Amino acid sequence: MNNEPLRPDPDRLLEQTAAPHRGKLKVFFGACAGVGKTWAMLAEAQRLRAQGLDIVVGVVETHGRKDTAAMLEGLAVLPPKRQAYRGRHISEFDLDAALARRPALILMDELAHSNAPGSRHPKRWQDIEELLEAGIDVFTTVNVQHLESLNDVVSGVTGIQVRETVPDPFFDAADDVVLVDLPPDDLRQRLKEGKVYIAGQAERAIEHFFRKGNLIALRELALRRTADRVDEQMRAWRGHPGEEKVWHTRDAILLCIGHNTGSEKLVRAAARLASRLGSVWHAVYVETPALHRLPEKNVGQFSAPYVWRRSWARRRLHFLIQRKKKQ
Structure with missing residues (x-):
């Protein structure tokens, strides 16, 4: 019998050493457009940039909002990739350039976005998954109506079928979710002041999707979804050694x-x-x-x-x- 101690496989050790740690995902989550998700994401990015963190803007949609555009000052912006689609050229996120640049943190607005045909991935959340696998931290934004499990509920409330959705497991796997909340009356006032959509679009939005009843319902969904996540974190924490355990019998x-x-x-x-x-x-x-x-x-x-x-x-x-x- 060979009593020599087992030695680790050098190739396996090299592979483990070379493999990057998975990046961390932070989601800025809100009830609907205009609550301030992108602004909050940029404010946090500026705070980290001041501390010396290497940050790149992959995609940020300002939608013509001056206060949001001002928050981009000083941040490195990754040039978009131009793709031909139906006889015209459109701008899309350049995933390969982001992987080559390899910043510590990249900002990816609008998580539920569908990429143009011909892109490596059909959905932006899949681009983000590849960035995370490469060890790059990601900040992103999403509204509650884009979560797959709430698609029917939102459609019933607003009368609008949301086509672009994000799988709940991807959202649930985020390392951190920041709820960006704004009362319905304040949001409607922002619309009237032209701080969400340009003139004309804002008036139509107030009369349709941004009716006060819709905003109250969407806000409740966002608050409840965030509370469910916190509750799940508490249950997981109670399972740690040394923590007080309170076990409940649950039905399946x-x-x-x-x-x-x-x-x-x-x-x-x-x-x-x-x-x-x-x-x-x-x-x-x-x-x-x-x-x-x-x-x-x-x-x-x-x-x-x-x-x-x-x-x-x-x-x-x-x-x-x-x-x-x-x-």
Whole structure:
């Protein structure tokens, strides 16, 4: 028997040493446009720049707001990449340039943004994921209506279907979430003063999306989502050795869905309920022969893979029920 101590693999050690630590993600979160998320992000960046941190602006949308544009002074800005799209050139974030520049911190406004066709990733949150994997810290902004699990709720409140969404697991995995809050009356006053949208757009916004009832509901959603996150952090902290533990018996949620148009809404509703109760949840998809009698163009949107892509249940089961052939 060889009694020599096991030696670590040199190649493995080199690989571990070369691999960068994952960057940290900080999300500036709010109820809707105009509450001050971008301004708060830039203010924090300026504070860190004054301390000597290497910071680059990847994407910041000022939307013509002078106070926001003024906050960019002194910050290095990464030039955008020009891409051809439908006969014209548009500006997009240059991911390769950011990775080559490799700052300590990069600012990436509008987390839910969809990239132009031909980009490496279809979504900005995927660009950010690659930056984090490269060891770069990221600041970003997002509104509550862009969270995937709240998509149906926001649509019911505002009457507007938000197309650009961010997966909840990505948001939940953020190292820090800063709630940027503004009372509805103050936000509507900012709109009237032209501090959110240009003249004309502001008037239409006040009469539609920015109605006071909508703003109250969106604010409640943002506050509740932030409170749920803090509650989850407290539960995790109580699990640390030496901390007082208070154990509660929790119910688990089982969602049973099939090939109908309501499945996607049920998935989101189950996720919201589980988050609110602090419970785990499981999804069961039952596929019957009726699915295969649908027109071919509709089968994809009711299939298990389509539903699973929108589900982040702890466990997902797929049952296939086949009709027994007659002898």
